[in-house]
Amino acid sequence: MDAGRIAEFDTPLNLFDRPDSIFRSLCQKKVSTDFPILCNTEPQALGREDLIRIQVEAERAAVGSAYPTPMPSGAPSLKG
Numbered sequence: 001m002d003a004g005r006i007a008e009f010d011t012p013l014n015l016f017d018r019p020d021s022i023f024r025s026l027c028q029k030k031v032s033t034d035f036p037i038l039c040n041t042e043p044q045a046l047g048r049e050d051l052i053r054i055q056v057e058a059e060r061a062a063v064g065s066a067y068p069t070p071m072p073s074g075a076p077s078l079k080g
Contacts, residue, residue: 012051027051 007022008015015023027046 012055013048016048016051 002022008018010018012023015021016027018024027050029045
């Protein structure tokens with residue numbers, strides 16, 4: 001939304017993949033320490049890997065499955 005109007009509309013990953021996206025610019029800003037519930041450590045920007053992780057976790061929660069959901073094909077490893 002921008003001034004009460006839809007500025008861009010697509011899936012989070014598609015918006016993130018657009019270099020000129022407002023959504024991408026918001027993801028790349030560091031989470032403010034004003035919201036400690038969102039940030040347990042130092043403020044960090046959201047990356048594509050974070051969006052994929054969030055998507056997978058949401059899909060797991062939606063089906064209520066206790067079984068691991070495989071990562072989408074071509075998704076980067078989140079092990080670090």
